[in-house]
């Protein structure tokens with residue numbers, strides 16, 4: 001029975017902190033990035049160490065409690081917080097240890113990408129992370145992990161060497177290619193289905209500290225020609241070049257010309273991690289596709305680049321996402337994109353075309369749990385707005401845009417972009433690996449104890 005007395009008693013078993021409804025820090029602790037999520041766990045345990053995780057798992061299992069796991073709290077679906085259950089919160093476990101000689105990092109599950117970049121960049125090293133530095137390493141890694149370095153060094157999961165995992169039985173396992181290798185395979189893209197990762201070990205690469213970057217803003221009138229040129233550029237680009245095409249609201253600040261403030265524009269965002277001169281040459285044609293609204297091309301600290309989108313996706317905004325993988329971007333797809341994208345449904349909205357290919361595509365789809373390695377592009381329809389009264393309109397816009405782009409999709413979708421109404425797309429997200437993942441789920445979590453995730457049902 002999970003009552004007051006049981007909670008009080010359980011507080012004594014944790015080295016970290018147990019927070020209950022009514023405690024001063026309860027609301028802060030249960031709040032996640034997406035302001036549309038308002039769930040109330042029966043208790044929150046802010047773990048201090050692996051023992052706390054084991055005790056939390058055993059306690060939840062014995063009391064038949066739903067659990068949720070919070071890494072960085074950035075799942076758009078709010079999967080890190082549950083109603084009435086036990087929320088396992090890693091905000092006290094953010095340590096990152098770097099071995100510069102071995103070029104590896106060992107990362108606790110509450111670290112954000114900013115923590116990882118700060119520790120690794122001290123040594124001129126990095127591994128693939130996402131585009132917003134407040135995102136948690138935990139959720140991002142377990143779903144795949146896409147970012148500027150992926151075309152050169154692979155997805156974040158391709159750089160995951162090993163992990164320590166607390167299973168549904170409360171056992172601590174080490175997973176690597178040599179030990180519990182089936183579990184290791186599943187952790188490389190299968191989400192939080194198989195256990196709680198208490199430590200991630202990553203391979204690092206020499207990156208920066210300065211890299212060549214570009215942000216080139218083009219007005220919507222030129223969007224079709226810009227996107228066609230972007231598509232052709234991406235097909236030929238070397239692995240060192242990673243270029244995103246995003247439909248965004250032009251920031252209402254200098255140096256952007258006032259007449260464009262909060263108007264939709266296409267911005268090409270590039271990062272080049274090879275020879276600077278070569279990178280500059282590659283970027284030249286992208287700067288001359290039309291008359292840009294604004295552009296900046298030059299060297300930048302890699303860690304600063306990783307933070308450059310943070311302000312555009314603030315915690316507490318209201319968010320709803322849909323996504324595709326794109327087979328290609330034929331002219332009709334570009335036409336539809338341009339026709340439908342403007343105006344965006346709120347100030348924190350953007351639609352992103354993400355570059356794939358390179359090292360991502362040189363790994364077989366079934367070599368790791370992450371299957372969609374042959375898509376030409378990813379497409380994220382990331383709607384964000386401020387007022388609850390706008391929810392219905394913004395959600396409708398997102399669904400319609402998603403539907404309009406469907407004919408050009410591979411049918412697959414990135415697991416980490418699945419929102420709260422996407423349960424029927426879990427199978428699409430795991431594609432050719434879904435059945436194998438179900439078998440591994442049955443081995444490590446036959447009762448589906450870990451189910452606040454992109455849930456894979458155990459194969460009976």
Ligand SMILES: Cc1cc2nc3c(=O)[nH]c(=O)nc-3n(C[C@H](O)[C@H](O)[C@H](O)COP(=O)(O)OP(=O)(O)OC[C@H]3O[C@@H](n4cnc5c(N)ncnc54)[C@H](O)[C@@H]3O)c2cc1C
Nearest residue numbers: 071072073074075079130131136138139140146192197453
């Ligand atoms: C603003 C923004 C930008 C983004 N940009 C990118 C991007 O560029 N590239 C990209 O690949 N993704 C990106 N994402 C998506 C991101 O990968 C997912 O939202 C991911 O879930 C975030 O991880 P988190 O730890 O913050 O999530 P949380 O909400 O804390 O966790 C989500 C789920 O992950 C699982 N999980 C987390 N930690 C653990 C653990 N230690 N053990 C077991 N399971 C765990 C659990 O199932 C949990 O429910 C972005 C998200 C946001 C909000």
